Amino acid sequence: MKAWSVLSRAGRHALLAALWGPMIACAQTAAVASSQSEDAFSRARARGTLVVGVPYLAPEPAAGAKIRTPERLDTVMAQRVGQQLGLPVKVVQVDPARRLSALADGDVDVLIADRVADPGAAKHSGDARAASSGAMPSTLSDESRLNLATSDDQGTAAIPTGYAARPKAIIRSDTKLRQWKDVKGLTVCMSSAAFHAQALATQWGATVRPYRVPSDALVEVREGSCDVGLIDDIAWAPLMKFPEWKKFSSTLNEAGPRVERVWLISANDRVTRAWLTDAMQQWRREGIVQGMVEKWARDVAFDVYLDQEVPDCHG
Numbered sequence: 001m002k003a004w005s006v007l008s009r010a011g012r013h014a015l016l017a018a019l020w021g022p023m024i025a026c027a028q029t030a031a032v033a034s035s036q037s038e039d040a041f042s043r044a045r046a047r048g049t050l051v052v053g054v055p056y057l058a059p060e061p062a063a064g065a066k067i068r069t070p071e072r073l074d075t076v077m078a079q080r081v082g083q084q085l086g087l088p089v090k091v092v093q094v095d096p097a098r099r100l101s102a103l104a105d106g107d108v109d110v111l112i113a114d115r116v117a118d119p120g121a122a123k124h125s126g127d128a129r130a131a132s133s134g135a136m137p138s139t140l141s142d143e144s145r146l147n148l149a150t151s152d153d154q155g156t157a158a159i160p161t162g163y164a165a166r167p168k169a170i171i172r173s174d175t176k177l178r179q180w181k182d183v184k185g186l187t188v189c190m191s192s193a194a195f196h197a198q199a200l201a202t203q204w205g206a207t208v209r210p211y212r213v214p215s216d217a218l219v220e221v222r223e224g225s226c227d228v229g230l231i232d233d234i235a236w237a238p239l240m241k242f243p244e245w246k247k248f249s250s251t252l253n254e255a256g257p258r259v260e261r262v263w264l265i266s267a268n269d270r271v272t273r274a275w276l277t278d279a280m281q282q283w284r285r286e287g288i289v290q291g292m293v294e295k296w297a298r299d300v301a302f303d304v305y306l307d308q309e310v311p312d313c314h315g
Helices: 002-006 009-039 042-047 074-085 096-104 142-146 195-203 214-223 233-240 243-248 270-286 288-307
Strands: 050-054 089-093 110-116 156-165 167-170 187-191 207-211 228-232 259-266
Touching: 042 050, 050 074, 050 096, 074 089, 074 110, 074 270, 074 288, 096 110, 096 156, 096 259, 110 156, 156 233, 156 270, 156 288, 167 195, 167 233, 187 195, 187 214, 195 207, 195 228, 207 214, 214 228, 214 288, 228 233, 233 243, 233 288, 243 288, 259 270, 270 288
Parallel strands: 050 089, 050 110, 187 207, 187 228
Antiparallel strands: 110 259, 156 259, 167 228
């Protein structure tokens, strides 16, 4: 107290400012962040529902049919954002050709799309042929090509979700398949939502056999009806952790571009853009996407366990 009393009034004010300044600044930052959260997705808040457009929704199972894990994490990601906003979520399928108009007309509040993360990786390992536009194989289907977000999506801002992957093969460990050139004429199976996996297998001359959900494709691999199964490489290692997949832990050389999942929003909505950018940074810090991927692998492994009706095939 004695030291305090000898300080001049100006000195006391300076000391108080030094002590309280950082806390006041933090409080102001928190207030701004809170305000941003309240102002973000204003149209969705007015509606009372966050509408998220996705490139593909798996068909609803028939009455009495088994419910199985879908290929993409789009709905899981959408639900997570809705939870952070405190809003219920409606997920709708949007034709890629309508992406911009759906966003501009307010049919959706945000879109989930794919874009090439590293165009240089479009070249095959050991193959000098470059992909068209330096991004995707020349044989890429129109559907797969349209599902890519590009610089042509003017008026939108792309915010990475943290999910990036390329197709990776699942094959029996007792086969000699090791290179993509070896799959020509063989049957390669994947989910019907795995657009880029289908394009890659088609390019290498395989017979492509898509299934409604990934577990259906993987059951066929285990039972011997498919020579190769394809899933995203980000999910490959979590799936191979399960002992029952040890016999199917061989794979092929890396090929095809890495494609990342992004949010597309109006570039003019700076508040929503800032909020979503901050939210994705939080996801990365907390490992949210990796947790989603590991749960996906666990769920798919269980789906396969439930559905497989005959023993594993052997070479």
